[in-house]
Amino acid sequence: MRDTEEIILNVFKNHSTKELNTEFLAREIYPQEYSHIENLMRGTDKVHIHDAKRQKFQLHRKLLYYINKLIDSKIIKVAKIAEKGEKYFILQAGEGDTIIEKGYKKIVISKPALTSTHMDQYESKEVMKKYEEDSWINRFNSIMLECIKIPDIDRLYGLIIECFTNINDAVALNEFENILNISDDKALKDFINKIAKDTENSGKTISIIVNLSQTNNNIHEFIDYYAGVNPKKINIIFNLSNKDLQKHAKILEHIIEKFSDSKIKINFKNNDLSSAPYFKGRAGIYNFDEKDWNIYNMKFKGNVVCVSCSQSQVAININRFFEVYRTDTEFRQAILDAAKTLLMANTIQRRKSNEYFRNINNINYPNSADFYKFSRDYIRFWNYDWHKDITENHNLFELIQSTKELIDNFCYSEETIFKSCGVPIRFKIAFSSAFRNFDQKFMGERDYKKFTVNKVEDYYNIEIKDFLHIREKMFEIFDGGDRLRIFRKSDFIMADILHELGIILSAYKIPFFTYDFSGLKGTVKLTSFM
Amino acid sequence: MIINEKMCVDAWKKALKYILDEGTDFTDTDDRQCREVLNFMVNIEQPEKDYDKLIYMMKQFEWIYPTSEELSAIIFNKEDLAIYEYSYGPRIFNFSGMKDQINDYVIPLLKNDPHSRRAVISLFNPSTDSDVLNKNVPSLMFIHFKIKNNELTCTCFIRSNDFFIGWPGNVYQIYLLQKYVADKLNIKTGALSTMSCSAHIFHEHFEHVEKLK
Numbered sequence: 001m002r003d004t005e006e007i008i009l010n011v012f013k014n015h016s017t018k019e020l021n022t023e024f025l026a027r028e029i030y031p032q033e034y035s036h037i038e039n040l041m042r043g044t045d046k047v048h049i050h051d052a053k054r055q056k057f058q059l060h061r062k063l064l065y066y067i068n069k070l071i072d073s074k075i076i077k078v079a080k081i082a083e084k085g086e087k088y089f090i091l092q093a094g095e096g097d098t099i100i101e102k103g104y105k106k107i108v109i110s111k112p113a114l115t116s117t118h119m120d121q122y123e124s125k126e127v128m129k130k131y132e133e134d135s136w137i138n139r140f141n142s143i144m145l146e147c148i149k150i151p152d153i154d155r156l157y158g159l160i161i162e163c164f165t166n167i168n169d170a171v172a173l174n175e176f177e178n179i180l181n182i183s184d185d186k187a188l189k190d191f192i193n194k195i196a197k198d199t200e201n202s203g204k205t206i207s208i209i210v211n212l213s214q215t216n217n218n219i220h221e222f223i224d225y226y227a228g229v230n231p232k233k234i235n236i237i238f239n240l241s242n243k244d245l246q247k248h249a250k251i252l253e254h255i256i257e258k259f260s261d262s263k264i265k266i267n268f269k270n271n272d273l274s275s276a277p278y279f280k281g282r283a284g285i286y287n288f289d290e291k292d293w294n295i296y297n298m299k300f301k302g303n304v305v306c307v308s309c310s311q312s313q314v315a316i317n318i319n320r321f322f323e324v325y326r327t328d329t330e331f332r333q334a335i336l337d338a339a340k341t342l343l344m345a346n347t348i349q350r351r352k353s354n355e356y357f358r359n360i361n362n363i364n365y366p367n368s369a370d371f372y373k374f375s376r377d378y379i380r381f382w383n384y385d386w387h388k389d390i391t392e393n394h395n396l397f398e399l400i401q402s403t404k405e406l407i408d409n410f411c412y413s414e415e416t417i418f419k420s421c422g423v424p425i426r427f428k429i430a431f432s433s434a435f436r437n438f439d440q441k442f443m444g445e446r447d448y449k450k451f452t453v454n455k456v457e458d459y460y461n462i463e464i465k466d467f468l469h470i471r472e473k474m475f476e477i478f479d480g481g482d483r484l485r486i487f488r489k490s491d492f493i494m495a496d497i498l499h500e501l502g503i504i505l506s507a508y509k510i511p512f513f514t515y516d517f518s519g520l521k522g523t524v525k526l527t528s529f530m
Numbered sequence: 531m532i533i534n535e536k537m538c539v540d541a542w543k544k545a546l547k548y549i550l551d552e553g554t555d556f557t558d559t560d561d562r563q564c565r566e567v568l569n570f571m572v573n574i575e576q577p578e579k580d581y582d583k584l585i586y587m588m589k590q591f592e593w594i595y596p597t598s599e600e601l602s603a604i605i606f607n608k609e610d611l612a613i614y615e616y617s618y619g620p621r622i623f624n625f626s627g628m629k630d631q632i633n634d635y636v637i638p639l640l641k642n643d644p645h646s647r648r649a650v651i652s653l654f655n656p657s658t659d660s661d662v663l664n665k666n667v668p669s670l671m672f673i674h675f676k677i678k679n680n681e682l683t684c685t686c687f688i689r690s691n692d693f694f695i696g697w698p699g700n701v702y703q704i705y706l707l708q709k710y711v712a713d714k715l716n717i718k719t720g721a722l723s724t725m726s727c728s729a730h731i732f733h734e735h736f737e738h739v740e741k742l743k
Contacts, residue, residue, distance in 0.1 A: 350614070372613045414594065417696065420669060420695065420696025420699050421601055422604045422617055
């Protein structure tokens, strides 16, 4: 392979699904020459401009010589010819890994499926984004491992590593107390060290879900060690109900002390409001549908080691959307187009499931089909609370809610169509909020009002009560889960925090919330609790 | 009730009108409002004329309808994919991993005995489908093949049939199978009949159905 051909292929390698025009390719392949031409074009000297145009023409012709050779070799093809005859090129290979060998050189290009989707126009205007585009079809977003089905911590670690090859965001460890209660100190420490390193290296996240009421004394050591390591990509979710507060006050105090000292967020799921697990990924919160979860518990729990939670996901930047588009109708159409794109992604996942997810199928054998039964796709919203005063977002919330109804009907219809045709697909789309880590560049800064609590009495403030009621409404709309983040500032005594937890757990329909102590100054001393 | 038409599209439109005009309303297990006619028979005399037209007609709506290639793969692909609880292809060509109901039964049977009334295949498997909690049960349950006047007729039994969005795909697929068997028997295809235990249209599709008139 000649050098220029190799450079061209490397450009396509970085844009394996895109149609690239001659100008873009020329700029990438001959950066210095192109920059010189552009400088000349910017000037006012007509002779220079004329000369620049001639040079540009020559450069394009030179490039097309190599492009045509790659076309002859059936490596790339003309995708379209735009106005004024400008050609767009695209890789000719199908989805998956393509190895291009010419002479002694070899290039591997991974090309995900779906080169063109209903979302294209929104992506080009940067109002919508697929999560991890390179792997958004051949990886699931999140998977939950059932610790009750896993004999020991070594096997659990092995399964996490296997699952990491099949996901692009989060693995949840449900009912981790089943492992915690039977593992010794050393094994637990090794486990945390290993998964801390693996999550850092892979960029993936792990959520450890613990039912506080089911834990034994090992929890103390585990919390101490976890807080000491403070792994950035591992979360612990504590499942508890209001009545657990009193019963497990001691361990809760221990957790709050250790986590607040290390500025670690504490995540709580309210068992009284939701029996289905909630967990965190980079993209946002994940959960299972409550009705589905009941069916899972009745019929499938115990059959499978892991369950898929989310297949594919996209995010929409709401305030940017309304800068580009104006109407509610356009918003609904955009979300419908996103749903169609997700359906197409699911279709490819189904067709290639034996190839993409072979090891997951093997893990769950002979109940492999059960793995896929409760999975959903996610449409996430960024800047949905873009008015600083959240109460001003009322119309937007209504729009999201009515759009959800539209999408639910679309999903039902698609399931009916495919079922009628002999393919009992599951196609459900959940709405949820997005985290900035979904894609920091796409999301940009978020301008929102932080929910800050300085003292327990704040919860009796009318403004805070109104805010929490609006968040309750958001939890209803976001059937894919949401998270209330409470920034806890100022010194506190332990009884205050337990009191505050009691208020959230008993007085509000907020199934998942996080206490964030990052605003605290210094280390909380034990004496502060007294 | 029996609808009799020469062509698929005419039969479809007439059937939809009948369900809208004569059906009764009910709410299904997913809380969706339907209009339904029970024991609804549609007989198409010459399905070969326009069996694929229904699929193209469905593309005018906002849904993504499976392509004709996908529909064909669903009925002919015998590979069991773990992601599906069931699919028609494996049920027809590899039932319970043991039986090719078409190539090892229907075709030899009708070759040996062109008057046979036993050429029936089952897509329903009681050992897995008769389960109270299992909602993923094939709608298309049986297909019966019969040679009449040297043409292969085909009758299928569909337990639950969304007549607006499901039936076009059903007819397309069943005709492909009918043609496959007829070709193997070196005869022409004849009438295609569907017997729908519950033929229904969801309320949210009424306005689309109206557009078809």
